[in-house]
Amino acid sequence: MAAPLENQPFKRKGDKENSEFFEKYLLEIYKKRKAQGLEKLIGHIHHFLIQVELGNAKDLIAEKLLHTPFSYHSSFEHEAFRYHILRVSEQNPDLLIREPKVELNDNFYHLNMIAPKGRTLPHTRYIGEAFGVSDLKQVYQILYNQNQVQFQEELAENPAKHSTSWTHPSTFTNNCIGYIEYASGEKHYQKDNDWNFDDETIAKFKLAKDMFKTFSLEQYVGPIDHFATRVYCHDREHAILEYLSLSNYWFWGAYNIGDQNSSTNVCRNLQGLPESQSPAKVFTANNTPFYVNHIDNLPCPTENFVRNYGRRLHHIAYGVKDGFIGAEENNYKNVDYVVDQLKKAHMKFLDHVIGSCEEGLKQIFSQKSKSSLLITEYIQRCDQFDGFFTKENVAALTQAAGLDDLIT
Ligand SMILES: [Fe+2]
Structure with missing residues (x-):
């Protein structure tokens, strides 16, 4: 088993051997992120983001309400996407479910289309988790300017208050990492306008959550x-x-x-x-x-x-x-x-x-x-x-x- 590392706050577990490369850069990464201030700037996970086909969000929400402690909170829209917020409490990460409003030809579509079974639902995939950070500009500056991390969009000079900056899908996992400014209290999201499900769907959600209870x-x-x-x-x-x-x-x-x-x-x-x-x-x-x-x-x-x-x-x-x-x-x-x-x-x-x-x-x-x-x-x-x-x-x-x- 690998020896405990001096700058790790716990004893390492497990029996899988890692390469010398891994052990060397593990320590280097810990050292660098601490020195750059990232460790302190990044807080807890703010939300998870899952994307589904247009029209499938209501089924997934009903599933989550019946199977998990998440409750339906509200929905909102951007130009290309509709988002639905599921929440357990202010302390726990939200779960955002997003559906594209139009057929998209983006990175996620192409990642799905090259997978024999993934292509059956070409817009459906877990996108990633977004971390709450104390200073988005500083985090972006460190990751983008110093560490050459690629983001889906350049951060605006004056970013919208509750916007999330997402990295490009990872070469290794195809997942993205997001960053959103957040201190404490209720979570908010940058939006163009609110959006509502019809009464029948809301009744279905209520039924699912009632059954959970x-x-x-x-x-x-x-x-x-x-x-x-x-x-x-x-x-x-x-x-x-x-x-x-x-x-x-x-x-x-x-x-x-x-x-x-x-x-x-x-x-x-x-x-x-x-x-x-x-x-x-x-x-x-x-x-x-x-x-x-x-x-x-x-x-x-x-x-x-x-x-x-x-x-x-x-x-x-x-x-x-x-x-x-x-x-x-x-x-x-x-x-x-x-x-x-x-x-x-x-x-x-x-x-x-x-x-x-x-x-x-x-x-x-x-x-x-x-x-x-x-x-x-x-x-x-x-x-x-x-x-x-x-x-x-x-x-x-x-x-x-x-x-x-x-x-x-
Ligand atoms: Fe597991």
Whole structure:
């Protein structure tokens, strides 16, 4: 295992070896971002942004209202896009769902069109996460002028108060990183005008949120716990290092999931509790590239996904409060209850709940959402489990998702 690093605020975890290049530049990046002031300028994640096809936003919102603690807040428009704000609380990142108002021929469209399965929904993909920053001009000046980071648009001399500056999609992940000026209190977004759903859709949203409450899910399902993106094996170290150079996250550790020919690489924020203000970001990559599969005869779920859908976010996980329901000997945990309720509401899962409290945690993957192509994960950490996950669970989840990709 890699030795703890002097300037990391924790002991490194994991058993996956990294290259000398990685270990060298990891330290250099930590040093540089601190010296440049980025560590202090960048705060927590302000919002996540998912793009869907025009007309699909209402289905995705209804899903999120039924499956997660998010509530629908409001909608607004820009020239090319309509945005819908979902919120848990002021402390947690918002989830923005955006739909293009017209057919677009932009970077995201082209990224989707070169992926055999991604092209079926050519505007649909997770765009990225935007960080709240104390001084947008300063952050932009450091990243653009000093570090040669490319942005989608040049920052105006006097930027609109609540505008978000997004980087170009990463070469390694195809995700973008955004920056928006934010201190505390209610979040605001720069907009051209407000926009409203019709009464029938609003009634559908209410029904979905009411069902979440009727099933008592609000007692058990917490905010986003982590979000996981899938990359090619040759991009693994670059994807992580690039992310650390654009954020205030730390590399927590990499775990080898050998029997799935995969590794799970965790970056965490650790600015203070609760971590749900800036959930952990996970990178998953093959250990060996797909083209040697026929020689090694190993499974290839991670890279199969990337080859079919393109580099993109794979799932968003929600924490389930630790505990059990009924008599202790029945071993009926909160996550089992959550899944049983959601099955009643016709939510489809890939497998049964994986893991046990004896091993530390229990978790499950849903089927891919038809509107976002994203999987929803539920994760219950038992008895203040101090690991982030178990290798056995990740292997089983990776395998289940891989089998699903083969049949869908
Ligand atoms: Fe996960």
